[in-house]
Amino acid sequence: MNDWQRRVRRYVDTRRLDLGDEVIEELAAHLEDAWQARPVGSAGDADAFAVDALQRADVPALVRRRAATAPPPVPEPSSSSVLKGLASEARHTLRLLRRAPGFTAAVTVVLALGIGATTAAFQLVYSALLAPLPYPDADRLVMVWEHHIARNQPRNVLNPGNYFAWSERSTSLETTGVFNVAVGNLSGAGLVPEEIRGLAVEPAVLAMAGARPIAGRVFAAADGAPGAAQTLIISDGLWQRRFGGSADAVGRAVVFNGEPATIVGILPSTFELVGRRADFWRPAVIPPEARTNFRGRSIMALAKLRAGVSPAAAQQELSTIFADLVREHPDFNTGWTLNVVPLREQLTSDTRPALWVLFGAVVAVLLIACANVAALLLVRATGRRHEMAVKISLGARPMHLARQLFLETAMLVGAGGLLGAGLARVLTRVVSATARDAGVPVLGDGALGGAALAFAVGATALTAIACSLGPVLRARRVSINESLREGGRGGVGSRQRLRGWLVAGEVAAAMLILAGAALLGRSYLALQDVPPGFTASHVLTARGWRIGSEAQSTSVTFARQVIDRARTLPGVTAASATAFLPLDGNPGIGSSFVLADRPEPAPGEKPIADYRPVMPGYFATLQIPVREGRDFTDADVEGRPRVAIVNETFVRLLSADVSPIGRRLADSLGETQEIVGVVGDVTLNSLGGERRPAIYLPFAQLPIGALTFVVRTSGDPAVMGPSFAAAVREVDPNQPVSDIRPLDAVVAKSLTRPRVASAALGLFAGAALLLAIVGVYGVVAYGVSQRQPEFGVRLALGARRQDIMRMVVRQSMWLVGGGAVAGALLAVPATRALRSLLYGVLPGDPLTLGAVALLVVGAGALASSLPAWRGTAVDPMSALRAE
Amino acid sequence: MSRPGADILREAKKGSAELVILALLEDTPRHGYDLAARIESDSDGALAYNFASLYATLYKLEERGWIQGRWVEKAGQRRRRYYKLTAAGATMLGHQRQEWKQFVAALGRLAGISFA
Secondary structure, eight states, X not given: OOHHHHHHHHHHHHTTOOOOHHHHHHHHHHHHHHHHTSOTTOOOOHHHHHHHHHHHTTGGGSOOOOOOOSOOOOOOOOHHHHHHHHHHHHHHHHHHHHTOHHHHHHHHHHHHHHHHHHHHHHHHHIIIIISOOSSTTGGGEEEEEEEETTTTEEEXXXXXXXXXXXXXXXXXXXXXXXXXXXXXXXXXXXXXXXXXXXXXXXXXXXXXXXXXXXXXXOOOGGGGSTTOOEEEEEEHHHHHHHHTTOTTOTTOEEEETTEEEEEEEEEOTTOOBTTBOOSEEEEOOOOGGGGGOOSOOOBEEEEEEOTTOOHHHHHHHHHHHHHHHHHHSHHHHTTEEXXXXXXXXXXXXTTHHHXXXXXXXXXXXXXXXXXXXXXXXXXXXXXXHHHXXXXXXXTOOHHHHHHHHHHHHHHHHHHHHHHHHHHHXXXXXXXXXXXXXXXOOOOTTSOOOHHHHHHHHHHHHHHXXXXXXXXXXXXXXXXXXXXXXXXXXXXXTHHHHHHHHXXXXXXXXXXXXXXXXXXXXXXXXXXXXXXXXXXXXTEEEEEOOOOSHHHHHTHHHHHHHHHHHHHTSTTEEEEEEESSOTTSSOOOEEEEEEETTSOOOOTTXXXXXXXXXXXXXXXXXXXXXXXXXXXXXXXXXXXXXXXXXXXXXXXHHHSTTSOOTTOEEEETTSOEEEXXXXXXXXXXXXXXXXXXXXXXXXXXXXXXXXXXXXXXESSOGGGGHHHHHHHHHHHOTTOOOEEEEEHHHHHHHHTHHHHHHHHHHHHHHHHHHHHHHHHHHHHHHHHHHHTHHHHHHHHHTTOOHHHHHHHHHHHHHHHHHHHHHHHHHHHHHHGGGGGGGOSSSOTTOHHHHHHHHHHHHHHHHHHHHHHHHHHTOOOHHHHHHHO | OOOTTHHHHHHHHHHHHHHHHHHHTTTSOEEHHHHHHHHHHHTTTSOOOOXXXXXXXXXXXXXXXXXXXXXXXXXXXXXXXXXXXXXXXXXXXXXXXXXXXXXXXXXXXXXXXXXX
């Protein structure tokens, strides 16, 4: 019994009050605390203080209470009280969280970013790769291509003669239909002439795609009959834009490619055929002579497998049928076969690797965010060990505490998940639009679908469990004595080690994503540096495609007149035109050819070249060097000897570097040309693509293709647009002019996909690095705060602040370095997934990995030194005293 | 000795003791002296219970099962009795808060007292 208990006992004994021992002990403790809480310097006598306090208190009102050996009866929880209990626990938790606004905000924001980004990425991956295709019996739909085996061209367009043969002979295909990309000039009915993009389709194709018009009808067989009146289906978008959504658009007469046409139906703008959206659909008219056309490949075909037939079985059958066609037409078909591609694969094979890489990166970022949050929660749990221990000693069961901790984590994560879902809604719209620009076939309009929402909920739940695992497991093993005696100070040792592992993992994940981003970035830079072979600056381009037979026959005159007029515009130094502008996405014409003075190669082994009809002055306008011979002139027209100009690759591959001037070429249609010039190589299709032989022909001798004007000016080409359009209108007011833009913009747009890919991954890499740095900072800061006494001792023993700081940083660099090495090792196999997206750099490139590792290690060192510096600002004496 | 109206306040203070104690125990367990000190400081001295009646109230609440007391010994200190709020107590706290709110609102309407 201590003094205070003696004082209280003396008081109650003299008044014969019956208080139990424990009550006395409790009152004594209270009095002692009150005594010690008196203002400093107060005089007084403890005995008198005790008596005075006890007299003023109503002690007789204290009844002797039962010795509390058993816990008081807890009322049986009814279901409503269980719910109420949970609700009050939830409110309690909310209050706790509100008291730590910084912590709560930080955790919620980090989680919102992680869950939001992952959900958006999932939506993209889902809609591009996993969502059911919006066609009836979509898993029976296939594209059929001709496949040139030696040239490794598995998706070549089809030859009409071959198509009719195999489609009629096949028993594994229920339906087939032909379609092709088409362009049209829409005018009439008071409309300004406009070039619109669309598709020519057989009615069967629209039927297979389940096209449902929102007004009017789809095509019937009669629409495609030769000689039938021209009918058109337009898109909802075109309907709104050009017809104001008026109800009488269906049935309206318009002028299409110079011919009268009738609009018979309107399809939703979201209707896609094999990943292509269109402004219009017109019937594909197949003339009877197509059946015997075994020259040239130009069409595409969609087919539906018979029920129960697998794509592999159809592939086998069609390969056998085509082998017969090779025997029947050996000149044309040798070296070819057919390739059956299920529609899903057709739409996704290009983009699948990139999308999964992106998804992987985003998930990695979410995991890093989880690791950070888990570490934060661990620290918080550590700080509350004392509170936990008290609660346990007061009767709380560890399970109850664990439940409370889980509830806290769940509420944080739930808030993060809700915010994240909201963020994802915004992100998906942005991402979908960007992805579509980059050529990713995103289905739908980018709204957050049910699957993505379910994913968000799942991700949130898993995150909650993952993040609370640490603190909950620790709570169940809290040692009461240890915690209470320490007064709530957390231990170094195993918990700190766990945090260390978490951070090392974060660093490794950040390293991995950074490596990918760096490789993509290098690819993009390398692509930008690829010389296109022409000078893109100061050139305006504009397409004036003459469509419709009437229009086409006047193409050459039209082109010449426009070029003459363009040359008179102020600032113009040169003007010309080409049928296919380099790098604008149109693959142009590819054809096989032979050199007339060489033995004819075996069928199927003829070389292929890109054919490009151009007007005179084209090379000078684009500053493509003429290496040998001459450019085309106005004398190279129809009826005069046919000529051609070839590129350097042609000379290197086919002329053994001997000048080809004067030699003769024969193309696949049997026309021959004399080579009159050699020009520098130009990247025709893509900056990263292989250089192929190119054969330029005078447009006047082959007036086909998407006629595009190129105008070089001394000033800014963009401002010339209106005056050029006016010049075209002066020549032909019914000719639409479209895509008026500087050549620089065309080149830049051709790099959209690599640019978007590297930007997207770079964004995630930045986020991952930031999170990892925050993790490193947190671990070091926390460790340093726990080691203050140790530092005090070291400083007292003569260590300098820099020495301690260096020690701390060195120790943390083990973590960072280990993480960086692990990440680099993982990056070598992982970056192989990017192979198809890389240019000029290999996956696992050591220079890139090394640079990224340096960046990560440097960032880690910085993140460690700051808290190390702060934390070692210790006054040795106070640090020792605290011990 | 009393100012006019002091009797009312005395009765009101007595009635509020339970609510105050339950509320203070909501966030964390406390011992008796801690409770007394918090009550006085958080109310800026407006509420102060003599310590015997404080303990009487504590024991009453414990018998009702709304709070639970346990002895806790810390290193280097004498042991103290900590009280924590039970689930039933939390429920009761909610009820009492509700009732006090209604009571105060009714007072306001009847006696013309308004709160900023």
